[in-house]
Structure formats: C-alpha cells, structure tokens
Amino acid sequence: MKRLAVILICVLAWCGTFGRTKTSVHKLSSTRMELECITTDADSVPEGVNPNAISIKGYTKKASDSKEAFFVTNRTDRTISQIKIRLRYTTLTGEQLHERVATVNVTLRAGETRLVTIKSWDIQRQFYYYAGAKPRKKASPYKVAYRLIGYSLPIGE
Secondary structure, eight states, X not given: OHHHHHHHHHHHHHHHTSOOOOOXXXXXXXXXXXXXXXXXXXXXXXXXXXXXXXXXXEEEOOTTOSEEEEEEEEOSSSOEEEEEEEEEXXXXXXXXXXXXXXXXXXXXXXXXXXXEEEEOSOTTOXXXXXXXXXOSSOOEEEEEEEEEEEEEOOTTO
C-alpha cells in the first residue's frame, strides 16, 4: 500500500512539471499591414539612397509597452547593416504628436525580414497603436508613418 502511494505521488509530481503554454493567434493580421510612408519634400532622401530599399510591417506598441516593435524587410540586392528612419506619430485625425529619427542596428541580407525593437517615444505610456489591441486602461490611439533616411552597407560588401 505504501509502495502504491509513493508511485502515485511520483506520477502526480511528474505530471505537474508539464506547464501549460499559452499560444495565441489573435490579432496576427497586423503583421501583414505595411506602415504608411511620409511623402513630404522636407524629408528628402540623400543622393544614392533608394527610399523603397526597406519596408516596415507589423508595427506594434501597447499602452503598457516601453518599446515599439516592427518587421523590417530589405528590398535591396545587398546586405544592410543599419537603417536610419524618420518616424512621425499622429492622432487618428492627423494631428502630429511627435517626430523623431531612429537608428536601428540590424543586419539584413537581400530580401530578408527581421523583427526589431526600439525604445518607445511614449515614455509616459499614455498611447497605443490604433491597429493593435485596445488597452484596459485609459489611453489614446495613434498612427505612425516612416521615411527611410539612409542605410549602411557592411565593410567589404
């Protein structure tokens, strides 16, 4: 009887080590949505830089996040080691909230896509990306657009 109890306890302990993993496919459609490009003359691209050399898709930022994440795709036929982009954040009605230039250190071979994160502009965590999940706490939605300013090619390429 004691032996059966010991075996039963061991079996239950062993089964308890298999934790439940949470997997979700909710809201993955935003990974296909490409960000809008800034198209003003004030954001001119330096000579020799193709403004269509990269694309950004799948942007996400929750109100509680301290980082912004998005997928960057290299559309050139060369390896890129760094990109420099202008990001413009606006309300849903088009009022500008913030604008900045971000340098993203990411190595992308031709045609490659990679998920990158950058520090968020929203240090008070009062805004969320409009295409993402609506937060439980009070926060304001925003849109973001980008413009490629430049990119670096690794030495020897």
